Amino acid sequence: xxxxxxxxxxxxxxxxxxxxxxxxxxxxxxxxxxxxxxxxxxxxxxxxxxxxxxxxxxxxxxxxxxxxxxxxxxxxxxxxxxxxxxxxxxxxxxxxxxxxxxxxxxxxxxxxxxxxxxxxxxxxxxxxxxxxxxxxxxxxxxxxxxxxxxxxxxxxxxxxxxxxxxxxxxxxxxxxxxxxxxxxxxxxxxxxxxxxxxxxxxxxxxxxxxxxxxxxxxxxxxxxxxxxxxxxxxxxxxxxxxxxxxxxxxxxxxxxxxxxxxxxxxxxxxxxxxxxxxxxxxxxxxxxxxxxxxxxxxxxxxxxxxxxxxxxxxxxxx
Amino acid sequence: xxxxxxxxxxxxxxxxxxxxxxxxxxxxxxxxxxxxxxxxxxxxxxxxxxxxxxxxxxxxxxxxxxxxxxxxxxxxxxxxxxxxxxxxxxxxxxxxxxxxxxxxxxxxxxxxxxxxxxxxxxxxxxxxxxxxxxxxxxxxxxxxxxxxxxxxxxxxxxxxxxxxxxxxxxxxxxxxxxxxxxxxxxxxxxxxxxxxxxxxxxxxxxxxxxxxxxxxxxxxxxxxxxxxxxxxxxxxxxxxxxxxxxxxxxxxxxxxxxxxxxxxxxxxxxxxxxxxxxxxxxx
Numbered sequence: 001x002x003x004x005x006x007x008x009x010x011x012x013x014x015x016x017x018x019x020x021x022x023x024x025x026x027x028x029x030x031x032x033x034x035x036x037x038x039x040x041x042x043x044x045x046x047x048x049x050x051x052x053x054x055x056x057x058x059x060x061x062x063x064x065x066x067x068x069x070x071x072x073x074x075x076x077x078x079x080x081x082x083x084x085x086x087x088x089x090x091x092x093x094x095x096x097x098x099x100x101x102x103x104x105x106x107x108x109x110x111x112x113x114x115x116x117x118x119x120x121x122x123x124x125x126x127x128x129x130x131x132x133x134x135x136x137x138x139x140x141x142x143x144x145x146x147x148x149x150x151x152x153x154x155x156x157x158x159x160x161x162x163x164x165x166x167x168x169x170x171x172x173x174x175x176x177x178x179x180x181x182x183x184x185x186x187x188x189x190x191x192x193x194x195x196x197x198x199x200x201x202x203x204x205x206x207x208x209x210x211x212x213x214x215x216x217x218x219x220x221x222x223x224x225x226x227x228x229x230x231x232x233x234x235x236x237x238x239x240x241x242x243x244x245x246x247x248x249x250x251x252x253x254x255x256x257x258x259x260x261x262x263x264x265x266x267x268x269x270x271x272x273x274x275x276x277x278x279x280x281x282x283x284x285x286x287x288x289x290x291x292x293x294x295x296x297x298x299x300x301x302x303x304x305x306x307x308x309x310x311x312x313x314x315x316x317x318x
Numbered sequence: 319x320x321x322x323x324x325x326x327x328x329x330x331x332x333x334x335x336x337x338x339x340x341x342x343x344x345x346x347x348x349x350x351x352x353x354x355x356x357x358x359x360x361x362x363x364x365x366x367x368x369x370x371x372x373x374x375x376x377x378x379x380x381x382x383x384x385x386x387x388x389x390x391x392x393x394x395x396x397x398x399x400x401x402x403x404x405x406x407x408x409x410x411x412x413x414x415x416x417x418x419x420x421x422x423x424x425x426x427x428x429x430x431x432x433x434x435x436x437x438x439x440x441x442x443x444x445x446x447x448x449x450x451x452x453x454x455x456x457x458x459x460x461x462x463x464x465x466x467x468x469x470x471x472x473x474x475x476x477x478x479x480x481x482x483x484x485x486x487x488x489x490x491x492x493x494x495x496x497x498x499x500x501x502x503x504x505x506x507x508x509x510x511x512x513x514x515x516x517x518x519x520x521x522x523x524x525x526x527x528x529x530x531x532x533x534x535x536x537x538x539x540x541x542x543x544x545x546x547x548x549x550x551x552x553x554x555x556x557x558x559x560x561x562x563x564x565x566x567x568x569x570x571x572x573x574x575x576x577x578x579x580x581x582x583x584x585x586x587x588x589x590x591x592x593x594x595x596x597x598x599x600x601x
Binding site: 072087127150160180182187202262264265267274275276277279280281283284 | 510
């Protein structure tokens with residue numbers, strides 16, 4: 001026993017000596033190796049903890065809640081070109097992309113509008129931002145769907161036009177927007193989300209413009225550029241670069257916020273999840289799957305955005 | 319001084335903007351023509367034929383309307399709406415809508431008719447017009463074996479210690495309140511959530527339109543059972559349309575009389591409510 005203790009002590013001492021030597025040798029390298037090893041350990045530990053939690057959850061749900069897991073409805077409705085969960089997933093993507101595009105345009109115009117000299121534009125933009133940001137998005141969706149959409153979009157006869165369009169046009173519409181029958185509802189959802197997110201993007205753009213050094217304006221002025229050209233050619237590109245992290249964050253947020261339009265029966269992921277639950281009563285499986293799908297979307301988007309950011313940073317580094 | 323002036327200006331712009339938006343929609347002439355399009359009374363059928371499409375508002379509810387594994391809607395109500403459209407010589411288009419917003423959606427013209435197992439109720443008929451009943455439904459109750467063992471009558475559930483769940487805004491919720499006034503009633507947005515509450519044992523019983531309780535008792539024999547057999551209410555089910563469409567109401571009523579006399583309704587109902595042959599289409 002004593003012998004083993006001794007040998008252990010010797011080994012620890014030896015380790016300490018070797019560590020000390022290494023530290024004196026390449027301190028920097030070791031630091032990196034150490035943090036890398038530490039990171040791997042942390043990764044493994046957290047993975048084990050997560051797996052344990054999931055196992056515990058599954059165990060508890062089957063033992064205590066008498067829940068019998070049945071993933072068939074989820075699999076059938078996602079891994080199927082006509083499955084409703086897959087359709088919802090694609091609709092959420094389309095919805096987020098279109099409303100982000102609209103939001104970006106509104107946000108840029110309004111964000112610039114808040115900084116112009118003309119008081120009319122400044123106040124109109126300020127009014128828009130403060131009005132939209134201080135309303136719950138759900139209320140906005142209801143107002144737009146039951147009031148503006150009925151008053152403004154329905155009389156345009158978009159649904160009817162889409163229904164009478166040629167099969168090719170209908171297929172293109174279905175691919176990029178929504179099935180022709182629900183086009184008006186989809187458009188009103190896209191516009192509502194665009195208006196809502198636009199108010200946040202306006203703030204981001206505004207602060208992005210403010211972050212550009214004053215000297216840049218003066219430089220533009222001294223080059224003889226008009227105020228519009230100065231904004232377009234000198235200020236906005238720099239402002240966009242400064243605002244990019246916040247903008248991509250807002251895009252991810254749009255993906256999540258798009259779930260609120262489920263209340264006006266847009267067939268996006270959350271709504272389809274509810275529909276599938278109502279049809280099959282597999283509540284836990286379906287919402288787990290929906291959670292995973294949203295995470296997949298937002299996580300992919302955040303990885304992509306960090307790639308873009310680092311790419312831009314390299315480009316503009318020198 | 320300058321600041322207060324800018325606030326006044328802002329207020330003026332707000333008023334101008336508001337009046338612009340309200341000016342876009344012509345003010346409704348009567349209380350019930352809240353829908354936008356300039357359709358007068360009695361033109362719904364003309365409009366459906368001109369459009370070539372019957373737009374039907376419905377909400378998913380087993381086995382009235384549900385999504386099969388191919389994303390197609392199937393169910394009793396779906397059969398009814400498809401046959402109706404076929405007999406009118408038009409295509410059918412379903413608009414799945416959340417139950418809590420289905421009447422406002424009808425009134426704002428999002429679809430032509432609700433064929434969604436809607437029970438005919440006096441307070442609902444103040445807002446919409448109902449056809450004659452094409453179906454009768456009744457409320458049934460399903461209970462949890464652990465939390466409410468061996469109950470045999472509704473009176474036993476009528477107790478402040480008992481929690482009864484139902485879907486919000488349905489006649490099931492009304493029936494639960496009427497027959498079990500002392501019980502603790504908890505309402506959910508759809509049946510799936512209510513059922514989950516019952517299965518996990520946070521509730522003692524669930525009230526819903528037959529045959530859902532019976533189906534669930536069969537599907538979960540370890541946890542759920544039927545305290546009383548059959549149904550304890552009987553309620554008429556009709557199509558709902560916007561008020562004042564006398565022509566459309568007459569067309570739909572005649573159609574219901576015809577398919578009822580043919581025995582077609584009874585045959586479809588037997589398929590969806592008594593057999594479970596369609597179960598394989600779901601999973």
